[in-house]
Amino acid sequence: MSHDGHRIAVLTDSTCDLPQGMREKHNIHTIPVHIHWGNETLRAGIDIDAQTFYNRLVRDPVHPTTSQPSVGEFLEVFRQIGEEADEIVGIFLSRELSGTISSAENARDMVTIPVHIVDSKSISLGVGAVVMAAVQARDAGGDAAAIVRAAERRAAHTNAVIIVDTLEYLHRGGRIGGAVKLVGHALSLKPVMRLVNGRLQPVSATRTRSKAIARMLQVASEGLDTGAPMGGGILHVAAPEEAAQVADQFQALYAPQELMTVEATPVIGIHVGPNALGVVAYNL
Numbered sequence: 001m002s003h004d005g006h007r008i009a010v011l012t013d014s015t016c017d018l019p020q021g022m023r024e025k026h027n028i029h030t031i032p033v034h035i036h037w038g039n040e041t042l043r044a045g046i047d048i049d050a051q052t053f054y055n056r057l058v059r060d061p062v063h064p065t066t067s068q069p070s071v072g073e074f075l076e077v078f079r080q081i082g083e084e085a086d087e088i089v090g091i092f093l094s095r096e097l098s099g100t101i102s103s104a105e106n107a108r109d110m111v112t113i114p115v116h117i118v119d120s121k122s123i124s125l126g127v128g129a130v131v132m133a134a135v136q137a138r139d140a141g142g143d144a145a146a147i148v149r150a151a152e153r154r155a156a157h158t159n160a161v162i163i164v165d166t167l168e169y170l171h172r173g174g175r176i177g178g179a180v181k182l183v184g185h186a187l188s189l190k191p192v193m194r195l196v197n198g199r200l201q202p203v204s205a206t207r208t209r210s211k212a213i214a215r216m217l218q219v220a221s222e223g224l225d226t227g228a229p230m231g232g233g234i235l236h237v238a239a240p241e242e243a244a245q246v247a248d249q250f251q252a253l254y255a256p257q258e259l260m261t262v263e264a265t266p267v268i269g270i271h272v273g274p275n276a277l278g279v280v281a282y283n284l
Helices: 020-025 050-059 071-082 100-108 125-139 144-156 168-172 177-185 209-219 240-254 266-272
Strands: 008-013 028-031 034-037 040-043 065-067 087-092 115-119 158-163 190-196 199-206 230-236 258-263 277-283
Touching: 008 071, 008 125, 008 144, 020 028, 028 071, 034 266, 050 266, 065 266, 071 087, 071 100, 087 100, 087 125, 087 144, 100 115, 115 144, 125 144, 125 158, 125 230, 125 258, 125 277, 144 158, 158 209, 168 266, 190 209, 199 209, 209 240, 209 277, 230 240, 240 258, 240 277
Parallel strands: 008 028, 008 087, 087 115, 230 258
Antiparallel strands: 034 040, 034 065, 158 190, 158 277, 190 199, 230 277
């Protein structure tokens, strides 16, 4: 809400990995990304919780797929938000990894409420970090242009790095891109990947998981100003103990002013598989 009574809503998608309570507290609207499993369509976090999902992912011979919200769903959400707000700033996962932004853009052209769309160029807490920058600008009374600028600035100064236990899930989901070069080594090496302009790119492959974690933590700050205040996020897929250790290491390395650890939404878990870990780092 800005000071003159002109109300600006912040909208994101369910891959942002900000906890539900946090989204409610900061009045962040969310559109769900769908999971298709055999004949079922599930909304992550609504129809299936993470633990049930990951237990099934390992056992079920049918591999689930994901799909972006449809244009019709965006229209419905835009109209609902339009009943209480005057403008919408929408921040979504990387255009390179999902059709979510395309759906949002198509729907934007069909509604009267002004909708501004930001490509976070990221996933998970990388999206969440960009959303929180927008929320801070909104709460400081910024207009839509100021909120978009704050989001884009955060997006340009955010790194997301992941390690996977196996490339099998990225391969199945067709999300492997440049990481395909590593497939031949997948059995013996632990790949480290980072998002570059919204696409997953291989950084290196190490022999052990502990080396992969050390490399991930190192790469997380590349291109950022480590002398300036930093924030961070740790995400994991069914690996809470390791995530806690990584959070401690991140804290020791970078002394972030804010640090959050979350279990990644199943929408991301489908593609990276169990035991994946990720680090997001950004300048505040």
